[in-house]
Each structure stands twice: as C-alpha cells, then as structure tokens.
Amino acid sequence: MEDDEERVTLFDVVYGRKSEKVVLQQLTMVAQVPSDAADRTELGARYENLITQLTKQHRLGCGITGLLLIYPTCLLHIIEASEYLLDCFLNELRAMQEQPDCKLLEAKVAFMWHSLEGRQFQQWSYKVLTADQINQNPLFTTLEKVEESVETVVCRVLTQLQELVMHLKTSKELPGAILDNKPELLNPPAVLEQLLDRDELLSPQQYLQMYHSPLNICIDFGQVNLRSFF
Structure with a gap:
C-alpha cells in the first residue's frame, strides 16, 4: 500500500501547474482615432513606447504580446499579458x-479572455493601415449595414482574428506582413465602429472601476433559520 505522504491528489496537480506559471489573459479593445496619417503613426509609436516601458518596469512578469492595427478612423488592439500587467x-x-x-478618443473593451492557455502572438507589434488598403478591399465596399446584437458583432471580430492567428502558426512573418498579402483577414472598420457605438461595452475607465470595486455580498445569504424546521 502506498504511503499517504506520497499520494498526489487532483487538487495538488492543478494547483501545482497554476503556481508554476503566470495565468495569461487577453484583452481586445477598439478605439476611435484621428484621421490624420501623421497622428496615427505617432499614436503607434506612443503605444510601442508604453508597452516597452511596462515590460521594463515589470521584468518578473510574463511579458506582453499582441497586435495593434490602426485603421484610418479606428484601431483594434489585442494584448496578451498577466492580469496585473493588463491592469497596469x-x-x-x-x-x-x-x-x-x-490622440486616442473614445475606447471600448470588446472582450476579455481569462486563463488563456497559450499565447496567440509571439511578440507585440503594430501596423498603420493606409486608406488604400481599406478602400480597395472589395469585402469592405460590399459590406451592408445590418443591425446586429453586440454579441454577434464581437463574435465576428474574434472569428476574423482567429483566422489571422491560424496563419501565424504556419508562418514566421509578422502579422503586418501577412495582412499585406492577405487583406481579407482584416476586420472591416465598419464592424469595429459598430462596437464603439454600443453602450453595452465598457470603456477602459468603466472596466477599471468595476474591476477594483468590492463585491456587495449580503451577509444573510446562505444562513439558515433553525426555527423554520420546527
């Protein structure tokens, strides 16, 4: 018979795995940006500087990976990091x-993926999309405006991103280079702009306020009145 001290329970295995690695999270955000091309290039460099500073300040963290796509009128930002780094x-x-x-106007948190099993992007990078890349894309010009639920629109954005991730797994190129060759993998800007108009989605300020707010727990919940049994 095995000794009790040598037995390993399922809890020990799961807890041991969680303690050995940092749990990844993925944030997907959309935001409105100025239409000036010079301002958009400056915005990309500003984001890159912010990511670099956070990485240097928190060397013990798991690092930051992701992709920033800056359209002529909006941006789509996917960022992968630990919960603490995303909060920072x-x-x-x-x-x-x-x-x-x-240079960044209204922003909305479209999706937060908790307990990400693995990174979908090997590093953080950004790409400024030109007006020609948008205007000459036939998939964008034939897009019809249809009133959809916010869940449907978010799923459309995430599905398109997963198509890009699948190409990244079989290619050594950066996302920007893949998108140059396969513009059909881009999310239509009209779809992203729909998310900016949805009140169901939280702004970064609202998300932080909710994240740091304590839960209002009723202390009476779960208590049993013994007199009710008699």
Whole structure:
C-alpha cells in the first residue's frame, strides 16, 4: 500500500501547474482615432513606447504580446499579458487619455479572455493601415449595414482574428506582413465602429472601476433559520 505522504491528489496537480506559471489573459479593445496619417503613426509609436516601458518596469512578469492595427478612423488592439500587467496597461491608457495632447478618443473593451492557455502572438507589434488598403478591399465596399446584437458583432471580430492567428502558426512573418498579402483577414472598420457605438461595452475607465470595486455580498445569504424546521 502506498504511503499517504506520497499520494498526489487532483487538487495538488492543478494547483501545482497554476503556481508554476503566470495565468495569461487577453484583452481586445477598439478605439476611435484621428484621421490624420501623421497622428496615427505617432499614436503607434506612443503605444510601442508604453508597452516597452511596462515590460521594463515589470521584468518578473510574463511579458506582453499582441497586435495593434490602426485603421484610418479606428484601431483594434489585442494584448496578451498577466492580469496585473493588463491592469497596469489600462491604468496607463486612462492616464494617456487624460492628457491634453492625447490622440486616442473614445475606447471600448470588446472582450476579455481569462486563463488563456497559450499565447496567440509571439511578440507585440503594430501596423498603420493606409486608406488604400481599406478602400480597395472589395469585402469592405460590399459590406451592408445590418443591425446586429453586440454579441454577434464581437463574435465576428474574434472569428476574423482567429483566422489571422491560424496563419501565424504556419508562418514566421509578422502579422503586418501577412495582412499585406492577405487583406481579407482584416476586420472591416465598419464592424469595429459598430462596437464603439454600443453602450453595452465598457470603456477602459468603466472596466477599471468595476474591476477594483468590492463585491456587495449580503451577509444573510446562505444562513439558515433553525426555527423554520420546527
């Protein structure tokens, strides 16, 4: 018979795996940006500087990976990191938006993926999309405006991103280079702009407020009145 001290339970295995690695999360965000091309290039460099600073400040973290796509009128940002680093990123983003020279306008958190099993992007990178890449895409020009639920629109965005991720797994190129050759993998800007108009989605400020707010737990919940049994 095995000794009790040598037995390993399922809880020990799961807890051991969780303690050995940092649990990844993935944030998908959309935001409105100015239409000036120079401002959009500056915005990309500003994001890159922010990601670099966060990585240097938190060397013990799991690092930051993801993709920033800057359209002529909006942006789509996917960022993968630990819960703590994502919290730091959103706080820095909020501070950035409060600055007078901020180039980032309204923003919405489209999706937060908790306990990501593995990274979908090997590094963080950004790409500024030109007006020609958008206007000459036949999939965008034939897109009809249809009133859809916010869940449907978010699923459309995430499905298109998964198509890009599948191509990344079989290619050594950066996402920007793949999108140059396969523009059909891009999410239509009209779809992203729909998310900016949906009140169901939270802004980064609202998300942080909800994240840091304590849960209102009723202390009477779960208590049993013994007199009810008599």
